[in-house]
Amino acid sequence: xxxxxxxxxxxxxxxxxxxxxxxxxxxxxxxxxxxxxxxxxxxxxxxxxxxxxxxxxxxxxxxxxxxxxxxxxxxxxxxxxxxxxxxxxxxxxxxxxxxxxxxxxxxxxxxxxxxxxxxxxxxxxxxxxxxxxxxxxxxxxxxxxxxxxxxxxxxxxxxxxxxxxxxxxxxxxxxxxxxxxxxxxxxxxxxxxxxxxxxxxxxxxxxxxxxxxxxxxxxxxxxxxxxxxxxxxxxxxxxxxxxxxxxxxxxxxxxxxxxxxxxxxxxxxxxxxxxxxxxxxxxxxxxxxxxxxxxxxxxxxxxxxxxxxxxxxxxxxxxxxxxxxxxxxxxxxxxxxxxxxxxxxxxxxxxxxxxxxxxxxxxxxxxxxxxxxxxxxxxxxxxxxxxxxxxxxxxxxxxxxxxxxxxxxxxxxxxxxxxxxxxxxxxxxxxxxxxxxxxxxxxxxxxxxxxxxxxxxxxxxxxxxxxxxxxxxxxxxxxxxxxxxxxxxxxxxxxxxxxxxxxxxxxxxxxxxxxxxxxxxxxxxxxxxxxxxxxxxxxxxxxxxxxxxxxxxxxxxxxxxxxxxxxxxxxxxxxxxxxxxxxxxxxxxxxxxxxxxxxxxxxxxxxxxxxxxxxxxxxxxxxxxxxxxxxxxxxxxxxxxxxxxxxxxxxxxxxxxxxxxxxxxxxxxxxxxxxxxxxxxxxxxxxxxxxxxxxxxxxxxxxxxxxxxxxxxxxxxxxx
Ligand code: C2E
Ligand code: CA
Ligand code: CA
Numbered sequence: 042x043x044x045x046x047x048x049x050x051x052x053x054x055x056x057x058x059x060x061x062x063x064x065x066x067x068x069x070x071x072x073x074x075x076x077x078x079x080x081x082x083x084x085x086x087x088x089x090x091x092x093x094x095x096x097x098x099x100x101x102x103x104x105x106x107x108x109x110x111x112x113x114x115x116x117x118x119x120x121x122x123x124x125x126x127x128x129x130x131x132x133x134x135x136x137x138x139x140x141x142x143x144x145x146x147x148x149x150x151x152x153x154x155x156x157x158x159x160x161x162x163x164x165x166x167x168x169x170x171x172x173x174x175x176x177x178x179x180x181x182x183x184x185x186x187x188x189x190x191x192x193x194x195x196x197x198x199x200x201x202x203x204x205x206x207x208x209x210x211x212x213x214x215x216x217x218x219x220x221x222x223x224x225x226x227x228x229x230x231x232x233x234x235x236x237x238x239x240x241x242x243x244x245x246x247x248x249x250x251x252x253x254x255x256x257x258x259x260x261x262x263x264x265x266x267x268x269x270x271x272x273x274x275x276x277x278x279x280x281x282x283x284x285x286x287x288x289x290x291x292x293x294x295x296x297x298x299x300x301x302x303x304x305x306x307x308x309x310x311x312x313x314x315x316x317x318x319x320x321x322x323x324x325x326x327x328x329x330x331x332x333x334x335x336x337x338x339x340x341x342x343x344x345x346x347x348x349x350x351x352x353x354x355x356x357x358x359x360x361x362x363x364x365x366x367x368x369x370x371x372x373x374x375x376x377x378x379x380x381x382x383x384x385x386x387x388x389x390x391x392x393x394x395x396x397x398x399x400x401x402x403x404x405x406x407x408x409x410x411x412x413x414x415x416x417x418x419x420x421x422x423x424x425x426x427x428x429x430x431x432x433x434x435x436x437x438x439x440x441x442x443x444x445x446x447x448x449x450x451x452x453x454x455x456x457x458x459x460x461x462x463x464x465x466x467x468x469x470x471x472x473x474x475x476x477x478x479x480x481x482x483x484x485x486x487x488x489x490x491x492x493x494x495x496x497x498x499x500x501x502x503x504x505x506x507x508x509x510x511x512x513x514x515x516x517x518x519x520x521x522x523x524x525x526x527x528x529x530x531x532x533x534x535x536x537x538x539x540x541x542x543x544x545x546x547x548x549x550x551x552x553x554x555x556x557x558x559x560x561x562x563x564x565x566x567x568x569x570x571x572x573x574x575x576x577x578x579x580x581x582x583x584x585x586x587x588x589x590x591x592x593x594x595x596x597x598x599x600x601x602x603x604x605x606x607x608x609x610x611x612x613x614x615x616x617x618x619x620x621x622x623x624x625x626x627x628x629x630x631x632x633x634x635x636x637x638x639x640x641x642x643x644x645x646x647x648x649x650x651x652x653x654x655x656x657x658x659x660x661x662x663x664x665x666x667x668x669x670x671x672x673x674x675x676x677x678x679x680x681x682x683x684x685x686x687x688x689x690x691x692x693x694x695x696x697x698x699x700x701x702x703x704x705x706x707x708x709x710x711x712x713x714x715x716x717x718x719x720x721x722x723x724x725x726x727x728x729x730x731x732x733x734x735x736x737x738x739x740x741x742x743x744x745x746x747x748x749x750x751x752x753x754x755x756x757x758x759x760x761x
Pocket of ligand 3: 685
């Protein structure tokens with residue numbers, strides 16, 4: 042049993058590694074990024090499609106009451122979104138390809154806009170109808186998806202490669218000095234050549250008798266179904282090919298519409314006629330059979346995926362998308378999942394997306410053969426919600442029971458992959474998190490004044506997702522909470538204070554480093570709210586400890602320089618103290634000066650106001666920044682906290698001199714010094730010899746949850 046578990050674990054790990062390796066392929070990234078760019082279109086289009094095909098005659102009813110503008114509204118919405126989505130995808134893919142090309146610095150810079158213009162032209166040259174026709178058919182989302190993608194990849198690759206040929210580059214001197222014009226003109230001949238090559242391809246296709254690529258592919262796909270039959274093999278082949286087509290972004294049932302027209306619809310009609318005549322329906326596989334039993338929530342039975350995500354996913358992004366996708370899914374419209382998760386070209390979800398409907402085909406077939414479920418002899422429009430459609434298709438509650446069984450089958454197929462997707466995301470996230478941590482720790486600030494949100498690539502995207510999660514978590518104490526680290530008098534073993542430190546346990550990525558939390562809150566503009574919440578929680582805890590800890594035990598709270606710039610910061614702090622019922626001399630604010638180059642007059646003003654009211658001020662990470670001494674000159678701080686980097690390498694003679702000077706300076710100015718990051722006895726002894734008295738570090742205690750910290754304080758053997 043144990044061995045089996047290990048084997049399963051290893052297999053899962055291999056699967057993750059395989060999927061991970063393929064997830065990071067640049068082409069796959071381009072496709073998935075392109076898809077995410079058209080997601081707004083897909084979401085609006087899905088709603089439009091749902092209302093356009095509202096079940097139970099609801100659409101007709103609303104149209105008769107509200108007039109024709111009701112359906113015009115949805116028709117226009119579908120045309121304006123799904124109708125041009127393939128074109129939008131083409132542009133998005135091409136733009137991403139050009140950006141990738143520029144990032145990899147191969148060949149001259151290619152303007153993504155120019156690449157889009159060139160590739161769009163290639164596409165029109167290749168697929169524009171010779172007769173004026175409905176353009177919508179050409180760019181409809183899942184009809185021309187694969188063609189758009191193929192043209193985009195072929196066209197961009199061709200154009201980008203041609204642009205590297207020296208022979209096709211215009212010499213810089215002839216194109217003036219406007220940088221935009223120069224970039225475009227340099228690669229212009231390559232663009233013209235690419236369009237021309239697509240023109241030749243079109244002529245060749247016409248020449249070999251393929252004027253319409255879409256039609257040609259459909260004819261090819263119908264070949265295996267030339268012989269109509271009602272066997273399990275037929276059912277599996279139809280389901281399997283439909284799903285495979287969806288996986289590459291093509292509308293499966295549309296591409297196999299010949300099967301529907303010539304086999305499935307006539308079979309359904311024959312069954313309905315037999316049922317009306319009181320005879321036994323003959324056919325197992327009909328259109329309602331597939332709609333009711335293998336397409337609950339849309340192709341791939343994606344209602345099962347939504348349920349599996351709600352049951353098993355810790356990823357807030359997927360859960361949010363599923364909340365959006367649930368309503369259309371009830372009417373079997375699943376484009377938000379196909380293009381939003383996305384399921385299309387997804388190396389993880391392709392397995393259950395293919396296998397769940399296959400398994401459901403088998404279970405429903407067997408149940409029908411064993412006469413547990415009647416053959417489908419009812420009419421159920423494809424948008425009829427699951428469970429209702431089971432009854433409508435079979436005229437029997439057994440049909441509903443079959444759907445419940447198939448829902449369970451589908452959910453159990455999707456669930457392990459939902460967990461796998463979470464694990465992969467977690468792994469990828471952890472890699473990117475270390476980049477975020479570095480960005481948050483360093484002083485570099487982007488052009489928008491932000492440390493993390495403007496980072497390029499994966500790091501920036503993760504930062505945005507985390508900032509959203511953090512904003513949604515502000516009021517949740519199970520994820521965002523404080524821990525407290527005691528500060529001790531080294532010889533007396535008396536606890537003089539505790540420092541409140543923030544913790545965020547993210548449901549997918551685990552604990553996020555506090556500097557990242559603070560940087561995200563600063564970047565996204567809610568540091569004031571978060572900071573006040575930290576302050577309020579810390580003060581409330583200290584107030585609740587009254588009579589249980591020494592009267593003079595202080596609570597230290599870290600304050601980001603951004604918070605100090607808020608015009609009402611001093612009043613807000615005083616209001617928090619009043620609300621908590623805490624005396625101001627028990628609060629110490631720790632300000633990190635390393636991120637502020639110059640003592641800012643607003644900040645000094647705010648600190649002086651607070652100090653005037655009795656609140657203590659400490660300078661954190663003293664010795665790291667450039668303004669340490671200037672701060673000391675600007676106003677009388679109460680405490681200096683010696684940075685851990687100076688105490689960690691204590692032994693290096695330069696550090697020893699610096700620490701000695703800081704301690705002497707503190708003693709001369711009557712400022713207390715706290716030594717941070719004390720982990721070893723030897724460290725402690727040397728600092729004691731230097732005259733330091735207050736210490737904080739793992740040697741005494743790690744930061745602890747409130748109750749445990751109180752217990753620690755109360756059980757310390759005091760020697761005074
Ligand atoms: P900090 O204010 O210098 O806090 C001390 C950090 O050193 C804490 O890390 C603490 O857990 C860690 N530490 C304490 N003793 C030892 C030790 O002996 N060895 C080692 N290796 N580390 C020790 P933490 O909690 O990860 O916080 C990191 C930084 O994040 C803090 O540095 C502070 O600048 C910031 N931060 C934490 N909570 C808040 C908050 O609520 N507001 C603001 N603005 N910043 C916060
Ligand atoms: Ca601190
Ligand atoms: Ca510090």
